[in-house]
Amino acid sequence: MCGFAGIFHLTSPKPVDPARVERMCDAIAHRGPDGFGVWTAPGVGMGHRRLSIIDIAGSPQPMASTDGRAMLLFNGEIYNYRELRAELAAQGAVFHTDGDSEVIIAAYQRWGADCVSRLAGMFTFAIYDLDRREMLIVRDRLGVKPLFYASLPDGSLIFGSELKALTAHPGLRREIDPLAVEDYLAWGYVPDHRCILNGVQKLPAGHLLVLRHGEPAPAPRQWWDVSFADRRKGSAADHSAELIHLMRDAVTSRMVADVPLGAFLSGGVDSSSVVALMAEASANPVRTCSIGFDVKALDESAYAERIARQFGTNHVNRTVSPDDFEAVDHLAWMFDEPFADASALPTWRVCQLARESVTVALSGDGADEAFAGYRRHVFQHREDRVRSLIPDAIRGPLFGTLGRLYPKADWAPRPLRAKTTLLSLAGSSMDAYASAISVTGPLARAGLYSPEYLRLRGDYRAEQPFIDCMANAPARSGLDRAQYADLKFWLPGDILTKVDRASMAVSLEAREPLLDHRLIEFAATLPEGERIHGTQGKWLLKDTMRRYLPDDILFRPKQGFVTPIAQWFRGPLAGAARAIAADTRNGGGALARTGWFDAARLSAIAEAHIAGTSDYSRLLWQLLMLDRSLGRLGLA
Incomplete structure (x- = not known):
């Protein structure tokens, strides 16, 4: 597990300053504290920060192929590298290390870009072919590992494992994409x-780029996809x-x-399953x-401790205060882009403990x-059954009217909160699922924006x-389409x-076996009945x-990390x-300086929440993280 950065001149093979590549890598030093290297040639520069996991002393990067005709940058792990190594060695490949990095180069030299389909793992890598x-720049099937890139006015393309690596390059212009605010x-x-x-x-995810000197950067090409179009027999x-x-x-x-290797254990189905098999x-x-x-x-720690006792693990649990709000600025640094999933805070804390x-x-x-383990999957499955029974011409007006008349009752027990369900049934399956998974809906967003931003946004909707x-989606049903979008988007x-x-x-490698x-x-x-069975999602698993695992672990309500x-x-x-x-005259920060938000509306939201008359906590968290991220990036 590592981080890397590079520069590729598209227009002409101009020299690359190694110090510039080094600065880009220094910005992501946390991804690889164990080793550092830079390699340059006419028109290309490659830099790497290494976190040593396999073949600790023997696989420095950038790594040259045995014949010196290819150079590799690699972030991730190839889990079938031993099998591939044996196959390639039988075909004449010579290896000088015991790690997976050299296997990628040999696979590329044997099979070209098609080698990616043979790799099982999480990875981004870049290979420069000197001949x-x-x-070739590749990202793994599901997007476990990140890769950012940008074309610069000087004709170069820069790339890196985090946005920090790109912003360390002086040629990158720092301007907000206004549509990214709508998406966020x-x-x-x-x-x-x-x-x-x-x-x-x-x-x-599942895409690759092939860059050539003298040619413009092409569009990424998809090399892998998942299909829900077929059903397994048996x-x-x-x-x-x-x-x-x-x-x-x-x-x-x-x-x-x-x-040393271990596991995160929350006491939920998924982490408990992984620990059981480990x-x-x-x-x-x-x-x-x-x-x-x-x-x-x-607190879910009692469930985790129960699983730890059952499987005799060496378990460490730490109780932390939920009052972790002082970490907000560190989160802005960590993610670069605004990121409002509040479970990032406890995730970071458990990573610190593991490290x-x-x-x-x-x-x-x-x-x-x-x-199909989310509650929204069960709702989607049930609602699609209703949609299939009632013609659109009747269903839309009927449930739309009922939904508008039904009171919004967030305070009520869950079975009585029918307004959202009624409105979902009035619309299409895809519109309803997009609404279910979104954080701030289109009407609420529009009410936050200034006239200037509404002009910039135009008719785009996130x-x-x-x-x-x-x-x-290659799919048969609404549930298929929902899961496909979850895998590809969410x-x-x-x-x-x-x-x-x-x-x-914290320089920790996280591995996701269930991906x-x-x-x-x-x-x-899988047939839908083996994904959702009655009210239970994830049924076959x-x-x-x-x-x-005991039933009270397998079938207890899903909770996850919660932040107050x-x-x-x-x-x-x-x-x-x-x-x-606040506006800029009254101490407003980066968000206010954009001029894209209605300050009076934001003030009313803040005061209503502080007074306890409404709960706008998720929206305020979004706005706070946006403000801190824009400020950190110097964007406003």
């Missing part, structure tokens, strides 16, 4: 089709047997490391860690997206790319961004893990909430 005078307020993060900086792009028992085989293989392949495969006790909160309603004893930690991320993703933009930045900020691409491809072919931001904005962050709304 072809071209560079809708989703709580800036999705992969956009960046907060105008002109910066993110290489999409019985649930057969599928369960295949599932446990795939899970065992995914977990054991990610337990290979030359440094304990089964390990001759020694697994190291696990979790964090608890000193507020009982937020005290291990360098690699396995997590349970990805199972909810792959196996939900449309998500809806397009669902519409173009997962890389939110979940994987959160885990990558939080773990790499093994073979497991994802298997899950996408839970039923399969009954041989390891509502209380913060009525207490220690009340001043920050008011400052967000």
